[in-house]
Amino acid sequence: MSKDENTLILGIGGVGMHLAQRLVHEGYPVTVIESDSELLEAAAESLDARLICGNAMQLSSWREAHAQDMGLMIAATNDDSTNMLSSLIADRFGIERKIVRTRSIDLMDGSILSPEDLKIDLIVHPEELVAQEIFRLVQRASCNDLTPVGDGNMRVLAMRINEDSPLLFKTPKELSATHSEYNFRVMAIARGISTIIPQAEEQIRPLDQVFIMARTEDMMPLMDMMKIEHKNIEHMMILGGGLVGKRVAQLLEKEVEIKLIEKKPERAEELATKLNNTEVIHGDGTDANLLVMSGLDSTESFIATTGDNETNIISCLLAKHLMNRNNRDL
Incomplete structure (x- = not known):
């Protein structure tokens, strides 16, 4: 241009x-x-x-x-x-x-x-791009996300490091020495808003997002050897049934049990007829009682997609306060 x-x-x-x-x-x-x-x-x-x-x-x-x-x-x-x-x-x-x-x-x-x-x-499609990015982040936050690369010959494992992770406080050098029978590399570490290309002595910390690349045939045995579970988010709550909220539900409802809260009664009724595998709840997502009664305590991920930034922020803070934070993502 x-x-x-x-x-x-x-x-x-x-x-x-x-x-x-x-x-x-x-x-x-x-x-x-x-x-x-x-x-x-x-x-x-x-x-x-x-x-x-x-x-x-x-x-x-x-x-x-x-x-x-x-x-x-x-x-x-x-x-x-x-x-x-x-x-x-x-x-x-x-x-x-x-x-x-x-x-x-x-x-x-x-x-x-x-x-x-x-x-x-x-x-x-801005709303579609946002929905696809949320979909990608949910899959990554589900703990371990396997992505094929190199015409399917390789796999990249993205995993969140929690306090029970076998990789916690280990370095790439230590992991390579312990699992020398497999060819793999710790390609990157996402820490906060920074992405690190790790050196051999870079220590993996709690809440890091670690990316490991290995051959496709080696990935599952490697995960078993490292005692890494491949698990998914099973329960999710979405606040706001606008274009983004509806699309996120469409992308995930076949894989995740979703509860969607919509404030407008007409929109809630419309969503209930169009989303086949999503439970649509009419109510105010900033109401703590409604969130609890809707099953927030058993939810592993909470997503706010209303058209109001203040509502999104307040509801996420409220949900964070109410949820058991073990393996939860907002």
């Missing part, structure tokens, strides 16, 4: 604002079309970009933005249909690349309308 290539952003909400700030910071010329005058006023205070008060569905706004001179269009409004139709409009104006943000996953593989039909070069 050339530094002098013009970028048109539709929508200056959370996603649009973040993208605009990043692009401006890196020196790209940015033009924004936004219909909300209050958002534009707030953006004008911190954003060095051309801001146009207009509607993405009005061609006059596109002409005012000189859309024919743009090399990239990013549709980041809160309306999926507007974003998708904007790609067709951008194509008519000759904009070479079109990136569209959508909340719905209906345009994924198998949809009647493909991205090519809508002239979309890249579709971004």
Whole structure:
């Protein structure tokens, strides 16, 4: 992407604002079309970009933005249909690349309308990305996550170190000496927010996430030799039945027993009909009594996915206080 290539952003909400700030910071010329005058006023205070008060569905706004001179269009409004139709409009104006943000996953593989039909070069599903990342973290937090690499010839074991772990306070050098009959390597250690490429004398500490690579045929015997159990999270509670909460439940409900708490009665009823293997509970997730009555004490993982950051933080703190912290993850 050339530094002098013009970028048109539709929508200056959370996603649009973040993208605009990043692009401006890196020196790209940015033009924004936004219909909300209050958002534009707030953006004008911190954003060095051309801001146009207009509607993405009005061609006059596109002409005012000189859309024919743009090399990239990013549709980041809160309306999926507007974003998708904007790609067709951008194509008519000759904009070479079109990136569209959508909340719905209906345009994924198998949809009647493909991205090519809508002239979309890249579709971004923020909620889907968040749900997939939560899914990945849950699998990793389940204690031991085995991932195939190298065309399946190798396996990477990711495991959380607790006080009973046989790897606790051991070093890669000691592990290699003790289990010399297997070829393996301690590839990395995730400690807090840091990732360490361990030296031979690096000691494994409590709460570390350790990544071990070995040949596929050696991994299970190696785990048995190290007395490492391959276990999974069996019970989970999700707070919030929005797009992210619903998608996380869909991804995990065949493997994990899930209880989902939703505050809105209509949404709770809808989720109950669409999630076949998830127990949907109508109630307020910040209510300690509700959490306890819903089985929080037997839950191994608690995930807050409401649309309110304060609610997510408070509910996680409350759940952390109420839960037995042995092998629990939030």
